[in-house]
């Protein structure tokens with residue numbers, strides 16, 4: 001189980017966006033729990049800026065590009081910032097579940113039960129020590145989900161429909177997708193408002209991207225679903241590699257409207273965090289990875305809050 005983080009007065013005041021004095025006037029403590037912070041948000045009316053109610057998918061058909069590392073730490077940090085977050089683990093490897101500190105095999109209900117066996121999603125949702133961070137776990141029993149979805153009517157819309165049950169309960173629902181091309185990921189795309197595509201700065205990643213954007217386009221044409229935003233995130237960037245710089249140049253040329261200028265640098269704390277089952281922010285708040293994910297959150301939330309984000313245009317770079 002995830003260990004509850006503890007915040008000193010300075011960190012708590014920063015999370016709430018108030019001076020330390022105001023914090024201590026409301027509640028004086030040496031160490032604040034996530035529940036203290038959540039209660040103080042209500043008491044001090046310090047909810048973060050609204051970004052609407054969003055469903056965000058981290059997907060790349062290629063494996064090992066950072067979908068899980070980025071989605072789980074992004075989800076965790078948004079929750080620390082005061083958003084109500086649900087992280088949905090769609091991968092039978094159960095890595096997002098592990099990144100939050102849990103073992104997928106300890107849970108009996110997964111997305112498979114919800115989509116195929118009509119279990120209410122509320123029964124599959126698990127709590128964490130952060131009162132505003134929930135998750136739907138995954139484990140190996142999920143590995144047959146593409147086959148199980150195949151004969152069902154409306155098989156592309158199962159996830160989208162299941163989530164209607166929790167409408168209004170979360171500010172952000174985040175999906176961590178498996179590296180595969182099948183019905184579950186089609187469901188994830190159909191449920192998503194925004195698509196985050198973690199890529200490595202190498203040229204092998206390009207084929208996968210082309211396939212991904214072709215899929216997004218056919219979704220629009222065949223199933224009538226248009227994504228609001230697409231964000232390509234360069235992950236594990238190492239500025240000393242000449243090839244990495246060239247790959248970014250190529251991404252900038254081919255996908256200028258999607259590529260986020262903020263990138264995530266190579267950072268060993270991701271490996272440490274996932275092996276210890278803690279979000280990267282708890283492994284080391286000062287590490288490059290934590291810093292870079294915060295920068296991405298700042299950029300994305302400000303675009304969503306002001307609606308400046310570039311919507312997916314008809315002129316698509318495929």
Ligand SMILES: Nc1ncnc2c1ncn2[C@@H]1O[C@H](COP(=O)(O)OP(=O)(O)OP(=O)(O)O)[C@@H](O)[C@H]1O
Pocket residue numbers: 062063064065066067068069070091095177178179235236237264265266267268270271272274289
């Ligand atoms: N910015 C980074 N710097 C260094 N290592 C990283 C970074 N991001 C991810 N990693 C490491 O790369 C590996 C793959 O990351 P991760 O599991 O997040 O990718 P994934 O896309 O979810 O993989 P899969 O396709 O298997 O689901 C992990 O060992 C992780 O610790």
Ligand SMILES: [Mg+2]
Pocket residue numbers: 067068069091095176177178
């Ligand atoms: Mg993964």
